[in-house]
Amino acid sequence: MAAPDAAKAPAIELRGISKSFGPVQANKDISIRVMPGTIHGIIGENGAGKSTLMSILYGFYKADSGEVFINGTKTNITDSQAAIAAGIGMVFQHFKLVPNFTVLENVILGAEDGALLRPSLAKARKELTALAKEYELNVDPDSVVEDLSVGHQQRVEILKALYRRAEILILDEPTGVLTPAEADHLFRILENLRREGKTIILITHKLREIMEITDTVSVMRRGEMTATVKTAETSPEHLAELMVGRKVLLRVDKVPAAPGAQILEVENLQVVDSSGVQRLKGIDLDIRAGEILGIAGVAGNGQSELLEVLGGMREAKGSIRLNGQPLPLSGAGADASARRQLGIAHVPEDRHREGLILDFHAWENVAFGYHRDEKYQRGLFMDNDALRQDTQAKMAKFDVRPPDCWLSAKSFSGGNQQKIVVAREIERNPDLLLIGQPTRGVDIGAIEFIHEQIIALRDQGKAILLVSVELDEIFALSDRIAVMFDGQIMGFRDPATTDEKELGLMMAGITDTRDPVSQEASQHG
Amino acid sequence: MDKMPRWADVFLIPLISLLLAAGLSALVILAIGENPWAAVKMMVSGALGSTYGWGYTLYYTTNFIFTGLAVAVAYHARLFNIGGEGQAMLGGLGVALACLYLPLPHWLLALPVAAIGAALFGAAWALIPAYLQAKRGSHIVITTIMFNFIAAGLLNYLLVNLLRPVGSMDPATDKFPEGTHLPTLHDLLAPIGIEFSKAAPANVTFVVALLACLAVWLLLWRTRLGYEIRAFGHSEPAAVYAGINPVKITMIAMLISGGLAGLMAVNNVMGEAERLVLNAVEGAGFIGIAVALMGRNHPFGVLIAALLFGFLYQGGAELALWTSIPRELIVVIQALVILFTGALDHMVRMPLERIFLSLRKGA
Numbered sequence: 001m002a003a004p005d006a007a008k009a010p011a012i013e014l015r016g017i018s019k020s021f022g023p024v025q026a027n028k029d030i031s032i033r034v035m036p037g038t039i040h041g042i043i044g045e046n047g048a049g050k051s052t053l054m055s056i057l058y059g060f061y062k063a064d065s066g067e068v069f070i071n072g073t074k075t076n077i078t079d080s081q082a083a084i085a086a087g088i089g090m091v092f093q094h095f096k097l098v099p100n101f102t103v104l105e106n107v108i109l110g111a112e113d114g115a116l117l118r119p120s121l122a123k124a125r126k127e128l129t130a131l132a133k134e135y136e137l138n139v140d141p142d143s144v145v146e147d148l149s150v151g152h153q154q155r156v157e158i159l160k161a162l163y164r165r166a167e168i169l170i171l172d173e174p175t176g177v178l179t180p181a182e183a184d185h186l187f188r189i190l191e192n193l194r195r196e197g198k199t200i201i202l203i204t205h206k207l208r209e210i211m212e213i214t215d216t217v218s219v220m221r222r223g224e225m226t227a228t229v230k231t232a233e234t235s236p237e238h239l240a241e242l243m244v245g246r247k248v249l250l251r252v253d254k255v256p257a258a259p260g261a262q263i264l265e266v267e268n269l270q271v272v273d274s275s276g277v278q279r280l281k282g283i284d285l286d287i288r289a290g291e292i293l294g295i296a297g298v299a300g301n302g303q304s305e306l307l308e309v310l311g312g313m314r315e316a317k318g319s320i321r322l323n324g325q326p327l328p329l330s331g332a333g334a335d336a337s338a339r340r341q342l343g344i345a346h347v348p349e350d351r352h353r354e355g356l357i358l359d360f361h362a363w364e365n366v367a368f369g370y371h372r373d374e375k376y377q378r379g380l381f382m383d384n385d386a387l388r389q390d391t392q393a394k395m396a397k398f399d400v401r402p403p404d405c406w407l408s409a410k411s412f413s414g415g416n417q418q419k420i421v422v423a424r425e426i427e428r429n430p431d432l433l434l435i436g437q438p439t440r441g442v443d444i445g446a447i448e449f450i451h452e453q454i455i456a457l458r459d460q461g462k463a464i465l466l467v468s469v470e471l472d473e474i475f476a477l478s479d480r481i482a483v484m485f486d487g488q489i490m491g492f493r494d495p496a497t498t499d500e501k502e503l504g505l506m507m508a509g510i511t512d513t514r515d516p517v518s519q520e521a522s523q524h525g
Numbered sequence: 526m527d528k529m530p531r532w533a534d535v536f537l538i539p540l541i542s543l544l545l546a547a548g549l550s551a552l553v554i555l556a557i558g559e560n561p562w563a564a565v566k567m568m569v570s571g572a573l574g575s576t577y578g579w580g581y582t583l584y585y586t587t588n589f590i591f592t593g594l595a596v597a598v599a600y601h602a603r604l605f606n607i608g609g610e611g612q613a614m615l616g617g618l619g620v621a622l623a624c625l626y627l628p629l630p631h632w633l634l635a636l637p638v639a640a641i642g643a644a645l646f647g648a649a650w651a652l653i654p655a656y657l658q659a660k661r662g663s664h665i666v667i668t669t670i671m672f673n674f675i676a677a678g679l680l681n682y683l684l685v686n687l688l689r690p691v692g693s694m695d696p697a698t699d700k701f702p703e704g705t706h707l708p709t710l711h712d713l714l715a716p717i718g719i720e721f722s723k724a725a726p727a728n729v730t731f732v733v734a735l736l737a738c739l740a741v742w743l744l745l746w747r748t749r750l751g752y753e754i755r756a757f758g759h760s761e762p763a764a765v766y767a768g769i770n771p772v773k774i775t776m777i778a779m780l781i782s783g784g785l786a787g788l789m790a791v792n793n794v795m796g797e798a799e800r801l802v803l804n805a806v807e808g809a810g811f812i813g814i815a816v817a818l819m820g821r822n823h824p825f826g827v828l829i830a831a832l833l834f835g836f837l838y839q840g841g842a843e844l845a846l847w848t849s850i851p852r853e854l855i856v857v858i859q860a861l862v863i864l865f866t867g868a869l870d871h872m873v874r875m876p877l878e879r880i881f882l883s884l885r886k887g888a
């Protein structure tokens with residue numbers, strides 16, 4: 001046990017935590033110490049066991065073995081109530097808020113003082129005002145949560161934790177849905193919290209955030225804690241190597257683009273969704289052969305709808321021309337298989353929801369969308385042998401592991417699932433590739449590979465529309481960048497002459513103030 | 526990673542559920558002062574102890590195969606068709622109209638024609654719920670169950686007012702002409718020297734049901750349509766992404782489902798009653814739900830589950846006939862089987878998964 005008179009006891013200490021789910025060992029003998037008043041980063045690829053570890057700390061899972069000490073006292077966290085009682089607060093990646101409740105109502109939910117709400121609400125209002133002042137956590141307590149921006153909703157989550165007297169705050173991938181400016185604000189809040197002596201655990205896969213804000217960082221790989229280092233004594237390259245287990249190129253090598261003929265022309269594209277909200281408000285863009293147009297923007301500003309319209313999953317108004325030919329935007333000829341026949345391939349943003357049938361075998365997924373092709377038919381039936389041969393070939397070429405076409409799609413890691421989708425779409429040799437969030441939830445090793453494939457397709461003279469919420473990825477791949485905000489394109493930029501700050505402002509809807517000449521110049525950079 | 530081996534999912538869980546249901550049934554029988562062991566023996570000998578018993582068991586099995594397949598096909602498109610009852614009723618109407626009003630001199634002709642009539646009418650009865658689901662988003666569970674009542678009302682009206690022969694007091698059609706008589710298993714097996722009970726209603730439709738199992742299996746796992754139905758059932762956004770039309774697939778899956786339910790009428794209306802009576806379906810449409818659930822929505826699982834329920838039906842009837850166990854208790858036993866194999870599936874599944882996980886860890 002920690003000596004009472006030694007320096008402060010760690011706020012959190014985990015000793016030898018192990019947890020397995022059946023044959024999968026999610027956490028192997030993990031130990032960490034996090035000192036009070038520090039920000040501790042936990043970084044690792046998808047499936048490295050970060051979330052499992054935090055779920056154990058928050059009482060969602062019970063560890064198979066190991067001990068948890070909070071402020072030097074051995075604590076048995078059996079459920080989230082116990083975690084809250086121990087002073088642990090958690091901000092999940094997907095917020096756990098009631099959308100049609102006000103901020104105040106959300107904050108007291110589950111922490112009411114009695115059967116009547118009025119006293120609790122009054123008390124919460126007072127505390128919220130104090131907290132807002134102390135930590136820059138400004139939110140109007142009476143606004144309804146669904147009307148708030150994502151950044152504000154996240155603040156409500158933090159307020160919820162602080163209202164419950166959390167001394168230790170765990171944030172799971174908190175910047176995934178924020179604009180750069182919102183992320184900066186969040187980091188300021190975190191710094192304020194640290195100054196007040198709170199302990200923060202930040203789970204992320206973004207190396208930049210780790211470098212920017214943490215005091216110490218732990219790296220997880222395949223369920224094990226591979227290293228814990230002081231942030232000041234490490235570098236992004238070193239951390240990446242620790243995460244993947246080998247040297248990783250953080251920059252993508254590519255030659256300058258050689259744009260050719262106009263492949264895609266979009267004019268005044270408009271989409272109104274089923275609840276009557278206008279999602280696209282007149283999009284104009286074009287892409288040439290051998291060029292990657294990157295669309296930057298915070299999630300939910302119309303990028304998904306743009307991909308869906310181009311991919312034939314959604315009807316729209318306006319005009320789209322592919323190789324000079326106008327495409328139907330509604331009715332029978334506007335569905336996804338018609339688009340595929342014309343040479344538009346589509347790697348969707350959400351491979352679990354759209355790109356794959358998770359319960360299907362790999363071989364059933366490998367022609368998904370192209371399953372009507374002549375070569376997969378044999379009389380009345382589908383030619384399953386041909387499908388399986390095709391799968392094996394693609395798996396070999398794209399290094400999908402394990403290369404077993406009988407495994408169901410859900411059994412593959414995120415990176416290998418994405419490789420199956422990318423292989424399916426790229427191997428069709430399309431004129432236009434639509435690719436959304438190509439590396440979301442994909443491990444660094446696979447990111448490198450997928451980026452190379454995208455560049456290779458560009459170099460074969462194909463047009464590529466890339467949508468990503470990761471600015472790093474937009475910068476690494478794009479030959480031209482368009483920024484979307486609120487269903488509109490805020491402007492086009494040349495990646496060589498713009499920077500994150502400018503794009504960040506545009507992503508927040510601040511119209512650019514640069515002279516129109518330079519915009520014209522960057523149109524077909 | 527799967528939590529337990531497939532054989533455990535497919536065989537062990539239903540088996541354990543079944544044993545639990547049997548155990549509880551035994552307690553109920555004990556509670557009313559009867560001997561459960563004697564009851565089991567009575568059920569087995571009554572349902573499987575003679576060709577007469579088998580003849581009834583297979584007759585019921587045939588009904589349940591069709592209604593079970595109907596639920597299973599719809600399920601693969603994530604549509605819960607609980608309108609099998611109504612669709613089978615309408616299938617009966619199709620059979621009756623074909624048999625009464627078309628010149629069908631021989632069963633070899635009558636069987637396919639009546640089957641087409643049954644499937645068409647059953648599918649037609651699924652058409653409106655399917656359309657409402659596909660186009661308007663009206664929940665298929667609600668609409669199909671309402672259509673069961675409409676079907677009952679419609680048949681009531683038709684039998685009382687239009688199809689009843691003049692002078693008859695019975696709300697039923699005339700007897701079908703001789704040419705539409707389907708051969709029973711006795712008729713089919715006698716030429717090859719197998720002695721089968723003359724009195725039992727099992728008939729050639731049983732063979733049709735077996736073929737239907739095979740056809741549904743081929744449809745779901747070997748054809749493009751089946752691929753699209755299953756893909757749609759797993760994820761509608763993914764189906765849209767792949768260019769599969771949700772409206773079309775919903776309609777087609779429900780039409781096939783309704784058609785299969787309708788086919789049941791070839792067995793009960795044409796093969797057994799040889800005329801259309803009120804309430805000819807006798808709940809087989811609902812049993813189909815339990816059969817599909819227990820059969821894991823796989824055609825061969827449906828076949829085995831249908832056999833089990835056929836056994837329960839026939840064995841239960843024998844029990845009610847020969848012992849003082851009241852008819853209602855038979856329903857209780859059947860309900861317990863449905864409860865344990867269907868609704869309480871997870872009660873068995875969870876502990877079993879845990880056992881398999883710890884076994885694997887030990888290995």
